[in-house]
Amino acid sequence: MMSDYGLLGIYILFAIAIPASMLLMPWALTAIRVKPQHPDSVKDDTYECGMRTVGGSWVRFNFRYYYYAISFLVFSIETVFLFPWAVHARKLHWFGFSAMVVFIAIITIGLVYEWRKKALDWS
Structure with missing residues (x-):
């Protein structure tokens, strides 16, 4: 029987070989x-459900969506700990x-910081 270190x-x-083979196989x-x-x-053209695209494929994206996403992640992880x-x-x-x-105080300080920086305002 193999020891635990052998199985590890x-x-x-396998954890190294499988992703490495997936990266090297196309090459x-x-x-x-x-x-x-x-x-x-x-082949290099942008494909959108068989219809011709209008404009370029690179568009400006409002960065404030990231603030909401990161805030959501922080508070959902907070519930995992709570x-x-x-x-x-x-x-x-x-x-x-x-x-x-202490943990809730740190999270609250982060929320107050976001609030004061107006990261959650859409005006």
Whole structure:
């Protein structure tokens, strides 16, 4: 029977080999001429459901959407940390309570900072 470290080594080997093969396979198939390589302007054109595109493919994107996305991620991760604490709040006593107060204070400081910088305003 294999030791635990042997199984871990096999797992790490597969974890490296599979993504590496996925990255190197297109290059190798092109090098041995399995994959045809015929550049064409039609192939480089932006495709939109069979219809001709209007304008360029690069458009300006409002960066404020990222603020909302990052804020959503921060607060959803906060709930991931708060839920186990709420389940075991009685066992953690004052240490757990003070740790969560500090954690919530840090998150609240971040929210106040966003609010003052007007990152959440759309006007």
